[in-house]
Amino acid sequence: MDELGAVVVTGASAGVGRAAAIAFAKKGYKVALIARGKAGLDAAVEEIESSGGVAFGVVCDVSNTDQLQQSADYIEEKLGPIQIWVNNAMVSVFSPFKEMDLKDFHHVTEVNYLGFVNGTMIALKKMLARNKGVIVQVGSALAYRGIPLQSAYCGSKHAIQGFSESLRCELLHEGANVYVTMVQMPALNTPQFDWVKSKLSHSAQPVPPIYQPEIAAKAIVWAGEHPNRHELQVGATTVATILGNKIMPGILDRYLAKTGFKSQQTHHNVESIQPNNLWHPLDNDKDYGTHGRFDNRSHSKSLQLWASLHRKSLVFAIASAMAIGVSQFGLSKVD
Numbered sequence: 117m118d119e120l121g122a123v124v125v126t127g128a129s130a131g132v133g134r135a136a137a138i139a140f141a142k143k144g145y146k147v148a149l150i151a152r153g154k155a156g157l158d159a160a161v162e163e164i165e166s167s168g169g170v171a172f173g174v175v176c177d178v179s180n181t182d183q184l185q186q187s188a189d190y191i192e193e194k195l196g197p198i199q200i201w202v203n204n205a206m207v208s209v210f211s212p213f214k215e216m217d218l219k220d221f222h223h224v225t226e227v228n229y230l231g232f233v234n235g236t237m238i239a240l241k242k243m244l245a246r247n248k249g250v251i252v253q254v255g256s257a258l259a260y261r262g263i264p265l266q267s268a269y270c271g272s273k274h275a276i277q278g279f280s281e282s283l284r285c286e287l288l289h290e291g292a293n294v295y296v297t298m299v300q301m302p303a304l305n306t307p308q309f310d311w312v313k314s315k316l317s318h319s320a321q322p323v324p325p326i327y328q329p330e331i332a333a334k335a336i337v338w339a340g341e342h343p344n345r346h347e348l349q350v351g352a353t354t355v356a357t358i359l360g361n362k363i364m365p366g367i368l369d370r371y372l373a374k375t376g377f378k379s380q381q382t383h384h385n386v387e388s389i390q391p392n393n394l395w396h397p398l399d400n401d402k403d404y405g406t407h408g409r410f411d412n413r414s415h416s417k418s419l420q421l422w423a424s425l426h427r428k429s430l431v432f433a434i435a436s437a438m439a440i441g442v443s444q445f446g447l448s449k450v451d
């Protein structure tokens with residue numbers, strides 16, 4: 117069996133990226149973790165190494181193309197060819213669009229959308245040169261459905277979705293053995309809601325139902341190893357949101373206008389804008405970890421994800437059961 121290669125995860129000092137880096141390392145991949153904050157990166161690397169994994173952290177801002185290129189070159193020097201590249205890093209601003217500072221909006225786009233574009237271009241060139249590799253884009257149900265108070269974030273996730281589709285067609289056209297796939301996530305219990313820039317009157321929260329980041333990590337690892345799947349949707353709410361938006365986008369507009377402000381905020385009042393990681397990392401001195409503060413409200417399992425990962429065997433089992441049923445019905449008629 118081939119030795120497992122190197123994996124790069126951007127935004128790996130906390131939340132989903134950190135959970136994904138840990139999950140890849142547990143499977144035996146050598147993992148490079150990219151983020152801006154040193155304390156988070158060091159703690160994540162230590163967590164992996166203490167379980168016997170191979171990992172190292174690179175302090176880098178994904179919106180800086182030169183920095184990211186140098187990081188990728190350095191990673192290949194240390195770990196060898198990059199087999200899987202996971203674009204995951206994100207920032208956001210919770211605010212009505214009319215109250216947003218345009219500079220903030222541009223910056224979210226630079227990190228979330230152009231950061232993914234940078235990572236994809238850098239990984240793609242390396243992978244095409246050896247005709248081997250997988251790029252995983254970490255997406256969201258919000259890549260298809262915009263919600264209030266997160267216009268910059270939703271715009272960037274939609275853009276990643278469109279850009280990745282274009283690239284996927286080009287790679288298929290060339291018959292390349294390099295793949296781009298996207299994983300659309302539900303609400304997740306990550307530190308995002310403790311350090312996101314928010315202009316809301318109450319503290320921000322993921323819209324329930326909330327899942328633990330390990331569910332997201334499982335899906336990311338699976339997508340990296342099964343890149344032929346166009347995209348992987350995680351959680352029943354993600355599937356329902358994407359499908360619902362296809363069928364009745366106008367009704368969803370009205371529903372979200374009514375519920376979307378309240379569902380993204382807890383009952384806790386916020387006096388002023390909290391320290392946030394929009395322009396600078398907050399985890400230079402403090403490790404924020406993988407989980408957010410919603411452990412007691414978060415699901416550790418997703419039946420929908422299990423069914424999606426096993427859909428071939430499920431279809432086979434259902435078809436077999438139906439065939440047996442039909443043949444028994446036929447026999448009982450003959451009797």
Ligand SMILES: NC(=O)c1ccc[n+]([C@@H]2O[C@H](COP(=O)([O-])OP(=O)(O)OC[C@H]3O[C@@H](n4cnc5c(N)ncnc54)[C@H](OP(=O)(O)O)[C@@H]3O)[C@@H](O)[C@H]2O)c1
Nearest residue numbers: 127129130131132152153177178205206256304306308397
């Ligand atoms: N949490 C959810 O409810 C949810 C739902 C759907 C999809 N997702 C997706 O999951 C992914 C991760 O989200 P999360 O909730 O885990 O976020 P998070 O907890 O806020 O973590 C974001 C990570 O990105 C890093 N980062 C931020 N700006 C960066 C930059 N310019 N360059 C490099 N790294 C940077 C952060 O570290 P530094 O600040 O130290 O750089 C951190 O490691 C995102 O793509 C998001 O769209 C999340």
